[in-house]
Amino acid sequence: MDSAHVAFATPGSGHGAARRCAPVRRWRSVWLLRSLAWMSGVRAHLKQKALTMATTSIRMLFARAAVCCALLLVWAGPGWAANPAAPAPTQAPSDAPAAAPAAAPGGDFKSLDGEVQGLRKEVLDLNRDLYLLEEELLFPADTQVAVFLSLDVGTFFELDSVQLKLDNKEVANYLYTDREVEALNRGGVHRVFIGNLKTGKHELVAFFTGKGPHERDYKRGANLSFEKGVGAKYLELRISDRQSLQQPEFTVKEWE
């Protein structure tokens, strides 16, 4: 302690460098020990916290399992309650009542399956209604414009993508997969774009990319100027084959 005191009091008073550094080393070691202790405290705290979290999650898991079991019991309750004599069929006076409880579980499963199917149908119906409602809200009939694409034969053109520009602004760029092209070839119609437009004159330009005759890259455009009135406007892009020219034909037409 004295040496430390001396060293601090007179750093250049004839003592060696090692002696001058001794308090520094001591402080350093003290700090190191303290920080080690602090870090071990933090680690212990974190460990404790992790343990608590794990315990809580396990408890939650058990609680959920218990709730599920309770729900299952409640659901299965009426079936069991309806057949209290099921475990002891010998008490039944005749064969007919004894056969009924044996058939009951199968009936329960059937009814459950029916309920599940019914629920699924309801969900699908609800989903469809929501979809329609969303469309009605987002694209009201007064301003709605929809562009569809159809393929007729398609021998001379293998569709790859369609780019749509409405009033010189790109509104859609759709890449078709083989499955989609196949669906179009089978008579399917794809809605490429749906949006809103104000009444008045507009122009639609469509660019078709794909493979043309002789497997050559092919890009063609088609345009249509149309008048948007009150009410929804439906436009169709049609790709068909022109046999006389052995070339594909791209047309845009309005639906009445």
Added chain:
Amino acid sequence: MAAVVQGRLRALQMGAWGAGLIALALIGGTPATAADRAAGHPLLGKPAPELVERLFTGPSRNFRLSERRGEVVVLGFWTSWCGSCRTYLEQLGKLDATYASAGLVVVGVSLDDNAASAAELARAVRVRFRNAFDSEKVLGRRFDVSDVPLTLLIDRSGIVRYAHGELDAAGEAGLLVELRRLLDE
């Protein structure tokens, strides 16, 4: 007195440095490897984002991930400059050759800046499975790719179930087990 204060300050500074280094060592530990990062991939357990791309290899021209619901998809991200990606492409090719008939869809996504170098590597490895090119790194960001190669296994309902970094022998074996599990579901 000034010397005392100076000495104590120096000691404090040294102590702080020491504590900082220890804290770094304890908190940081060893740096996280690519495998660790893949294991903690943020998309695990979540629906896979949409992927619509033109393909430069494979049986079809374009690919849309959402229309592959009901099929198990292996999505592999790679670059031509990554050291292990050549082997990785070969591994993906083997998976495709073995499990395509079982309904597996293997799709590679090259994150190269230059499409030509990606195509060159694919040609050199004789890649036959689907490969898309993402020079804009849109898919890289969407699928949170921080290291290449990265493999994501997507189940039949479109959920990202497993993620792998570089595939060593053990990693490849693990991936096969997971793949079979997904194919059996």
